[in-house]
Amino acid sequence: MIPFSPPRIDEKVIAEVTAALQSGWITTGPRTKQFEKNISAYNGCKTTVAVNSWTMGMQVLLNWWGIGEGDEVIIPAYTYCASANVIIHAGAKPVLVDLNEADFNLNVQKVRDAITPNTKAIMAVDISGFPADYDQLMVLVNEPAIKDQFSASNELQEKLGRILILSDAAHSFGALMNGGKAAVQADIATYSFHAVKNLTTAEGGALCFNLPEGFDHDAIYKEMCIKILHGQSKDALAKTKKGNWKYDVEEPGFKCNMTDLQAAIGLIELERYQENLDRRKSIFLQYDAAFQKESWAITPLFETSQKTSSYHLYLLRIDEASEAQRDAIIQEIFEQNVSVNVHFQPLPLLTAYKKRGYQMDDYPEAYRKFANEISLPVYFDLTDDQVQTVIEAVRHAVSKVMGD
Ligand SMILES: *Cc1c(COP(=O)(O)O)cnc(C)c1O
Numbered sequence: 486m487i488p489f490s491p492p493r494i495d496e497k498v499i500a501e502v503t504a505a506l507q508s509g510w511i512t513t514g515p516r517t518k519q520f521e522k523n524i525s526a527y528n529g530c531k532t533t534v535a536v537n538s539w540t541m542g543m544q545v546l547l548n549w550w551g552i553g554e555g556d557e558v559i560i561p562a563y564t565y566c567a568s569a570n571v572i573i574h575a576g577a578k579p580v581l582v583d584l585n586e587a588d589f590n591l592n593v594q595k596v597r598d599a600i601t602p603n604t605k606a607i608m609a610v611d612i613s614g615f616p617a618d619y620d621q622l623m624v625l626v627n628e629p630a631i632k633d634q635f636s637a638s639n640e641l642q643e644k645l646g647r648i649l650i651l652s653d654a655a656h657s658f659g660a661l662m663n664g665g666k667a668a669v670q671a672d673i674a675t676y677s678f679h680a681v682k683n684l685t686t687a688e689g690g691a692l693c694f695n696l697p698e699g700f701d702h703d704a705i706y707k708e709m710c711i712k713i714l715h716g717q718s719k720d721a722l723a724k725t726k727k728g729n730w731k732y733d734v735e736e737p738g739f740k741c742n743m744t745d746l747q748a749a750i751g752l753i754e755l756e757r758y759q760e761n762l763d764r765r766k767s768i769f770l771q772y773d774a775a776f777q778k779e780s781w782a783i784t785p786l787f788e789t790s791q792k793t794s795s796y797h798l799y800l801l802r803i804d805e806a807s808e809a810q811r812d813a814i815i816q817e818i819f820e821q822n823v824s825v826n827v828h829f830q831p832l833p834l835l836t837a838y839k840k841r842g843y844q845m846d847d848y849p850e851a852y853r854k855f856a857n858e859i860s861l862p863v864y865f866d867l868t869d870d871q872v873q874t875v876i877e878a879v880r881h882a883v884s885k886v887m888g889d
Contacts, residue, residue, distance in 0.1 A: 487874060489824040490681040493761075493865045498753050505749040513714075514722050516748035521691070523755050524676075527659075528668040530693040531702040534709040535748065539655050539677035539690035540567045541741035545712050546673065546692055547575040547606075548739070550649060551639040556605040560653075561591035562831045562848040563855065564610045568653055569832055577605070581832060583848045588786045589800060590617040592850070597625055602634045605642065606649040611657035611667065613828070614683070614797035615787055619670035620663065622650055644699060651675065654693075658684045659762050661793040669695045678747070683761065683797050684754045686747035712738045764865045765796030768872055772799050772861060775876045781805070781883055783857075798828055799861045803883060806857040810886055815859060817882030823875050826860040 505516055517535050524533040536542035552558065556577040560568045561584060569579040582595035589612035596607060607626070609617035625631060626648040637643040652671035654660075660667040668674040673696070676682075678689035692709065694702055714720055716738030724730055754761075769787055776782035783802035787794035803811060811827075818825050831851040833843040845852055861875055 486822045487824060487862055487867070487871050489826050489860075489862050490864050491866065492680050492685050492687075493754075497757075498750055501749040501753050502746055505745045508745075510722075511746055512721055512744050513742045514745045516745040516752060517743045520743070520748040520751045520755070523752065524691055524693065527755060527758070528666045528674070528693050530666075530669055530674065530695045532694045532706040534692045534694075534706060534713065535743035535751075536690045536692065536713055537741045537743055537747070538679070538688050539653075539675055540571060541713075541739065542690040542692050543567070543571045543651075543653075543675055544574060545709070545739050545741065546651070546675065547571060547577070549709065549712060550606065550641060552577050552605050555603060556638075557601060557603045559591075559596055559599050559604060559607045561610050561612070561851070562833060562843075563589060563612065563829055563851040564653065564832065565655070565829055566832065566835065566837070567655075568608060568610060569838065572608075578603075579832075580604070581843055581848065584850045584854060585618075586850060588615055589613055589854060590615065593618050593621045593625060596622065600625075600631060600634075600648070602636055604635075604648050605638075606651050608651040608653055609671070610653040610655075611660060611795075612798075613785060613787070613800050614656045614660050614795035615785075616657060616660050616662045616667035616670065616792045616794075617652070619650065619652070619667070623670075626650060645672070645696070649673070655679075655682060655690075656797040657795045658682070659758060660795040663791060667792070668693050672696050678751060678754075683765070683795055684751065684758060686743070686751040686754070689743050689747045689751065710742075711735060713741045714738060715740055761865050762796060764867075765863050768863050768867060769794075769796050769799055771869065771872045772801070772876065776801060776879075779880070779883075781887060796863060799863050800828065801859050801861055801879070802854070803857045803859065803887070806883075806887060808856040811857050811859065813886045814879075814882045817885055818859070818878045821874075821878040821881065823878040824862060827855070827858055828860045829855070831855050 521533045553576040558572045562581040572579040650671045652674040654674045655677035674693040676691045678686040716734045716736045719732040785800040832838040833845040
């Protein structure tokens with residue numbers, strides 16, 4: 486069976502995790518701090534805070550920004566449930582918008598239509614690793630009429646004076662845009678290092694801050710480190726200094742710090758990340774070369790003059806396949822011992838959001854994309870022979886279900 490997205494665990498990773506274990510320091514410590522510095526350097530962002538998952542990192546971020554009751558956050562209808570859940574837990578309302586035709590990202594015109602005086606943030610999602618239209622979103626939130634209707638409810642929001650642009654970059658570590666890393670296009674880019682992501686720490690995440698001039702990023706770093714550790718004024722490492730046992734709790738915080746065992750994996754993953762991207766790109770190109778010859782295939786956009794994907798997911802679509810036919814094709818592919826997936830079921834198809842009144846009919850492009858989409862395996866250890874096996878399995882399954 487060709488798996489869908491196994492982690493890359495080899496002697497190097499095992500040696501670094503072992504070294505962390507043998508150091509006697511297993512929770513947040515020197516490896517986490519180093520990992521944060523390396524991520525900032527890689528992305529060119531102003532500061533980075535490592536956390537135990539994207540979800541909890543974003544939850545703390547929304548809390549820090551003061552998003553709650555009565556506020557709205559705009560997200561695409563086509564995303565993982567985490568994007569909506571954190572907004573709901575913050576007490577705010579996720580406002581869903583439909584997608585672009587050309588890619589899987591949220592449509593800026595639809596975002597414009599969805600903005601109200603209650604909009605506090607836009608959370609774009611770089612689906613499959615292809616960056617959203619951050620430059621257009623930045624222009625939009627800076628338009629005088631849109632800035633005028635923005636109402637700040639605390640000092641941070643006042644200082645920014647406009648809608649916050651968040652990037653759910655769970656798929657897009659290393660993606661490029663306008664000549665630099667996509668990470669610095671948003672005010673804050675947020676990563677997931679879950680086991681299936683491009684760069685993993687088993688579970689984990691990072692918040693990369695790139696707010697405008699006037700925000701003190703050293704102060705933000707300190708504040709976030711306190712917020713992710715119960716509001717405690719000192720972390721465990723600081724408390725090991727002689728006689729330094731006493732701490733205060735400044736406000737009730739969260740608990741979602743990254744451990745040094747996770748950071749040990751991340752340090753190795755980041756050190757060799759370019760070879761990971763190169764391998765992924767080569768797999769994308771092989772899929773593209775094969776499927777562009779097929780009249781039934783709609784291949785995904787992953788490179789333009791302005792943007793380059795991080796090659797996280799290859800989102801193949803089968804032209805004219807209904808949802809039921811797509812499901813049958815997936816079954817046939819699995820019969821040939823190849824694992825595939827669907828990214829994602831749009832939120833209005835899922836019970837939790839249906840119950841909140843979201844309707845699939847309001848997001849026709851998201852449904853069209855979902856109904857005939859199949860995600861193919863992409864990972865460093867996938868061999869060229871296996872790529873050919875996947876291609877053959879897809880061809881065979883499509884001809885069996887759709888006819889020749
Ligand atoms: C994986 C994923 C998340 C959640 O990340 P966790 O680290 O598991 O919390 C959020 N958004 C998207 C788009 C994802 O794919």
